[in-house]
Amino acid sequence: MRQDHLISATQLSRADIEAVLDRAAEIDGDPAAWGDAHDRAVLALCFFEPSTRTKMSFDTAMKRLGGTTTDMGSVDSSSVKKGESLADTVRVVEGYADALVLRHPSEGAAKMAAEFVDVPVINAGDGAGQHPSQTLLDLYTIRENVGLDDLSIGIMGDLKYGRTVHSLAEALTNFDVRQHFISPESLRLPRGVRFDLHQSGAQVREHTELEGVLPDLDVLYVTRIQRERFPDETEYEKVAGEYQIDTETLEATKDDLAVMHPLPRVDEIDPGVDATDHATYFEQAHNGVPVRMALLDYLLSEEEDQ
Amino acid sequence: MSDHELRVSKIRNGTVIDHVSGGHALNVLSILGIDGSEGLGVSVVMNVPSDRLGRKDVVKVEDRELSQSEVDVISLIAPEASINIIREFEVVQKNRVDRPETVVGLLSCPNRNCITNENEPVETNFTVVDDDVRCTYCSTIIRESLADHIDPE
Numbered sequence: 001m002r003q004d005h006l007i008s009a010t011q012l013s014r015a016d017i018e019a020v021l022d023r024a025a026e027i028d029g030d031p032a033a034w035g036d037a038h039d040r041a042v043l044a045l046c047f048f049e050p051s052t053r054t055k056m057s058f059d060t061a062m063k064r065l066g067g068t069t070t071d072m073g074s075v076d077s078s079s080v081k082k083g084e085s086l087a088d089t090v091r092v093v094e095g096y097a098d099a100l101v102l103r104h105p106s107e108g109a110a111k112m113a114a115e116f117v118d119v120p121v122i123n124a125g126d127g128a129g130q131h132p133s134q135t136l137l138d139l140y141t142i143r144e145n146v147g148l149d150d151l152s153i154g155i156m157g158d159l160k161y162g163r164t165v166h167s168l169a170e171a172l173t174n175f176d177v178r179q180h181f182i183s184p185e186s187l188r189l190p191r192g193v194r195f196d197l198h199q200s201g202a203q204v205r206e207h208t209e210l211e212g213v214l215p216d217l218d219v220l221y222v223t224r225i226q227r228e229r230f231p232d233e234t235e236y237e238k239v240a241g242e243y244q245i246d247t248e249t250l251e252a253t254k255d256d257l258a259v260m261h262p263l264p265r266v267d268e269i270d271p272g273v274d275a276t277d278h279a280t281y282f283e284q285a286h287n288g289v290p291v292r293m294a295l296l297d298y299l300l301s302e303e304e305d306q
Numbered sequence: 307m308s309d310h311e312l313r314v315s316k317i318r319n320g321t322v323i324d325h326v327s328g329g330h331a332l333n334v335l336s337i338l339g340i341d342g343s344e345g346l347g348v349s350v351v352m353n354v355p356s357d358r359l360g361r362k363d364v365v366k367v368e369d370r371e372l373s374q375s376e377v378d379v380i381s382l383i384a385p386e387a388s389i390n391i392i393r394e395f396e397v398v399q400k401n402r403v404d405r406p407e408t409v410v411g412l413l414s415c416p417n418r419n420c421i422t423n424e425n426e427p428v429e430t431n432f433t434v435v436d437d438d439v440r441c442t443y444c445s446t447i448i449r450e451s452l453a454d455h456i457d458p459e
Contacts, residue, residue, distance in 0.1 A: 085426050108421035108443025112428050127419050129444055192445035
């Protein structure tokens, strides 16, 4: 991959994705060999929204490559609280770091930030937009479990606001994958993503129920339906209940179905599923470190080459 | 329109934008950033009969020759518009409008959560896709009337 920034999954070609995943597999096989690959490199963590997995795995990834991180801290304790623009914040921070990881509540924030700085910007989530580094670890997990071609994947839950869903769906267009989107009508994929999938010629089906499509799936990617997306509690309870899975639901699946979730989950996957061979979500979360090490290696190597 | 039907006089020098869809003349001026404060002579005729459009608007801007890139944006709300450059009362150039590839700083993004609606030093930027435009920042597609999204600033 020869990219300055990672802003959206739409910018990733199959070759880009495979290069990062191959490197991640290499790192996963012998992490210690990468301990000084980016000695003294500094990664800035700019999280304008709460994060556990993404922030901690980028932090760990940078350190395992021999570098360090500098953390903006919470918005409440930063100059953002004083009214500083994002454009100013990132221009200041680029002076402290070799690359910048950004999570922000506004769609398009990472793209705009990248226009103001010269160091690589990694979009770690922009509102309901994109989350491409999550997609790389999702793809790595899928590849490790069931391969990435001739595959049926079901993506279920909040498809409208789910940024991990948008990035994953767009990246999957690079592979021979049948994509099934399962959601209530009110939370179907946004128009922009559907347009991209249509343009790419992807094999896409939309469903309001999981039942009919479940037996065909190799991967079921579950996302959380958030309470605040619904005008009233009753409507939420009614809808959310239809998109939860438990061991009973999984009786009608292929034996090697991989159940994934970007986490955190609330009640959309019953804890009883954790003990089954289907549960892949903790492995998926752990893959965040080698995949983000691979991503940082590529972006920082590009920087060092200049 | 024949001479005896003329509702405003011919202009000596400038640009006449003809065949604007009825009711969109003020949006055309808004797109061009003309609000009268420039001191240019501006004539607007609205909802007059047209063989092609049924009803059309006409905008005449005196002493300013609009460039092709300026007028192409008009195509988003008035695809049938024609642009006449006038010198000494004569039409010296007559062009149709073409769809532009991008529209920068003109439309506001309807997605309230788009970074372009925050207090950031960034102009809106839309790519033109078929009959729609798409925000390059948040990917929101505007399919309905674009005139409703013209940023008056």
